[in-house]
Amino acid sequence: xxxxxxxxxxxxxxxxxxxxxxxxxxxxxxxxxxxxxxxxxxxxxxxxxxxxxxxxxxxxxxxxxxxxxxxxxxxxxxxxxxxxxxxxxxxxxxxxxxxxxxxxxxxxxxxxxxxxxxxxxxxxxxxxxxxxxxxxxxxxxxxxxxxxxxxxxxxxxxxxxxxxxxxxxxxxxxxxxxxxxxxxxxxxxxxxxxxxxxxxxxxxxxxxxxxxxxxxxxxxxxxxxxxxxxxxxxxxxxxxxxxxxxxxxxxxxxxxxxxxxxxxxxxxxxxxxxxxxxxxxxx
Amino acid sequence: xxxxxxxxxxxxxxxxxxxxxxxxxxxxxxxxxxxxxxxxxxxxxxxxxxxxxxxxxxxxxxxxxxxxxxxxxxxxxxxxxxxxxxxxxxxxxxxxxxxxxxxxxxxxxxxxxxxxxxxxxxxxxxxxxxxxxxxxxxxxxxxxxxxxxxxxxxxxxxxxxxxxxxxxxxxxxxxxxxxxxxxxxxxxxxxxxxxxxxxxxxxxxxxxxxxxxxxxxxxxxxxxxxxxxxxxxxxxxxxxxxxxxxxxxxxxxxxxxxxxxxxxxxxxxxxxxxxxxxxxxxxxxxxxxxxxxxxxxxxxxxxxxxxxxxxxxxxxxxxxxxxxxxxxxxxxxxxxxxxxxxxxxxxxxxxxxxxxxxxxxxxxxxxxxxxxxxxxx
Ligand SMILES: Nc1ncnc2c1ncn2[C@@H]1O[C@H](COP(=O)(O)OP(=O)(O)OP(=O)(O)O)[C@@H](O)[C@H]1O
Ligand SMILES: [Mg+2]
Numbered sequence: 074x075x076x077x078x079x080x081x082x083x084x085x086x087x088x089x090x091x092x093x094x095x096x097x098x099x100x101x102x103x104x105x106x107x108x109x110x111x112x113x114x115x116x117x118x119x120x121x122x123x124x125x126x127x128x129x130x131x132x133x134x135x136x137x138x139x140x141x142x143x144x145x146x147x148x149x150x151x152x153x154x155x156x157x158x159x160x161x162x163x164x165x166x167x168x169x170x171x172x173x174x175x176x177x178x179x180x181x182x183x184x185x186x187x188x189x190x191x192x193x194x195x196x197x198x199x200x201x202x203x204x205x206x207x208x209x210x211x212x213x214x215x216x217x218x219x220x221x222x223x224x225x226x227x228x229x230x231x232x233x234x235x236x237x238x239x240x241x242x243x244x245x246x247x248x249x250x251x252x253x254x255x256x257x258x259x260x261x262x263x264x265x266x267x268x269x270x271x272x273x274x275x276x277x278x279x280x281x282x283x284x285x286x287x288x289x290x291x292x293x294x295x296x297x298x299x300x301x302x303x304x305x306x307x308x309x310x311x312x313x314x315x316x317x318x319x320x321x322x323x324x325x326x327x328x329x330x331x332x333x334x335x336x337x338x339x340x341x342x343x344x345x346x347x348x349x350x351x352x353x354x355x356x
Numbered sequence: 357x358x359x360x361x362x363x364x365x366x367x368x369x370x371x372x373x374x375x376x377x378x379x380x381x382x383x384x385x386x387x388x389x390x391x392x393x394x395x396x397x398x399x400x401x402x403x404x405x406x407x408x409x410x411x412x413x414x415x416x417x418x419x420x421x422x423x424x425x426x427x428x429x430x431x432x433x434x435x436x437x438x439x440x441x442x443x444x445x446x447x448x449x450x451x452x453x454x455x456x457x458x459x460x461x462x463x464x465x466x467x468x469x470x471x472x473x474x475x476x477x478x479x480x481x482x483x484x485x486x487x488x489x490x491x492x493x494x495x496x497x498x499x500x501x502x503x504x505x506x507x508x509x510x511x512x513x514x515x516x517x518x519x520x521x522x523x524x525x526x527x528x529x530x531x532x533x534x535x536x537x538x539x540x541x542x543x544x545x546x547x548x549x550x551x552x553x554x555x556x557x558x559x560x561x562x563x564x565x566x567x568x569x570x571x572x573x574x575x576x577x578x579x580x581x582x583x584x585x586x587x588x589x590x591x592x593x594x595x596x597x598x599x600x601x602x603x604x605x606x607x608x609x610x611x612x613x614x615x616x617x618x619x620x621x622x623x624x625x626x627x628x629x630x631x632x633x634x635x636x637x638x639x640x641x642x643x644x645x646x647x648x649x650x651x652x653x654x655x656x657x658x659x660x661x662x663x664x665x666x667x668x669x670x671x672x673x674x675x676x677x678x679x680x681x682x683x684x685x686x687x688x689x690x691x692x693x694x695x696x697x698x699x700x701x702x703x704x705x706x707x708x709x710x711x712x713x714x715x716x717x718x719x720x721x722x723x724x725x726x727x728x729x730x731x732x733x
Binding site: 252254255257258259260261262263264265268272273276277 | 424425426445446447451452453455457459460461462463472473476477520521524
């Protein structure tokens, strides 16, 4: 056996870091601050999840394990209606936002430079910076002003608008890293503009589009302020329903709903992240 | 204004590609305009292996992209078999490209990549399948049709790119430095392979490279480019043996360059009393005081020893400055006072050849009159 001793990259890096490198972990108090951060972020969430399985009527005092609250949630028709509203609004709004964001990204990156390009980009990304309450109030005033009252329709329009930047960013990132040479090769091989898009641009862009769709979807599902202000009777979404329950009094039923929402968010964000990461690995 | 252009019928020579006075200016906002291709004209015949050779940034890729239709000329025109290509998008031109980075579609298998052009042209799927198999065999990639491009080696990817372009049986195949990403051994093998494919298919190849050796080995004709212009155009032997200008001479192989003034049509005066004789009256005898550059290849120079040099013309004494052993050859660098220049002599290291001199030794070098030529000023 003539095996040589090899150092794994991680070991190599560790050895490199050795003595001289600046290590942020050595600053006094850094470790404690990190632990405090984790405590305050995750302890409430952990408690929320744990007490959703509480057998008693209390959201703070543990008695025994049970799935009663989940059964109650499943049987509650108000919750079902709110969940359905959330699903419709998020589904339609995120699809629209993703389609618009895809065209916007194509125009920005592949359309060649045009006048006011920077301005267009800033306008597109504005909802990321403008406080949500401002957008909500502006929407309400605008909808009232033009007399538009489509119920869920109003909510879908509002969600589409503020979801566009969330869909745009991953699509744009993917497109930026996509060399135009593939599209040129397609054109060289007798594909006209539409077929170049369909056979080459779109499949190569798909991971970005999917990630954008999921981010937009979850942003819409999680939204509270805009849904509250723009919504009307009958457009109650899940976050608003949860909030209304709290005002009646906290029972483990809220914990159960919140845990379900948390689970959905977690799944979607993980998927978006996984897709984006997998597409980074391929060219 | 009617006489401004000659009638097309009179100027178009028929089959092949004609590039007529094409200029491409890149006019990026905020930076200086770049003249990538400058009033360039070329005629490339059918079934020709034509090479565009030039240093980085001389406009080779830009010229190819204008032929492919991926870039529009600022002025001038490109004609194929007498028809102007102006305004035709890339997908309407019977021209295919092997891109420098290969540009294989990463989401398709090798077979799908090769079939892409045929599919876009709406061919029957049975015909496509047969053609794909045939072309993959031609580039020696049988049995790899199911693989993804990422699962292939660089050389294999290069051949897929070639197969994808050849499958369409274009009139012209454009190859943009297709070998530059390969290692030396594979590159040498692919040179022969490309040459074989060109002969086998009868397709016109327009090949871009900045490697002079590659250009000389493969081409029927070579155009040497610099700063968007053609400096010299001709078969490889002519380009190598008689480069017209100093730029071409330096770019292709090593060259000794000697400065002097013509005495008459056959003799050049070098500094003091030394003279360089030519085999024929090639020197311009009118402009007396005009300095000229003449050139000779290192392998044409000879080292001559004591006895038998009297009957040789152009023999000078020089001191050996440096010896460079290259395996098959040895290069001897001499300082030759009479020429006011350094001369490199390239000797073959054959069995029984004379032992090369030592550094610091004084030797005699002969510059055969027939091997000298005059460079354009
Ligand atoms: N899209 C563009 N915009 C602006 N300038 C460009 C563009 N494409 C090429 N150029 C410029 O035109 C000149 C010629 O470029 P080109 O790519 O044709 O050179 P090349 O001969 O192919 O070089 P290389 O051997 O490095 O590939 C260069 O100065 C380059 O900077
Ligand atoms: Mg190039």
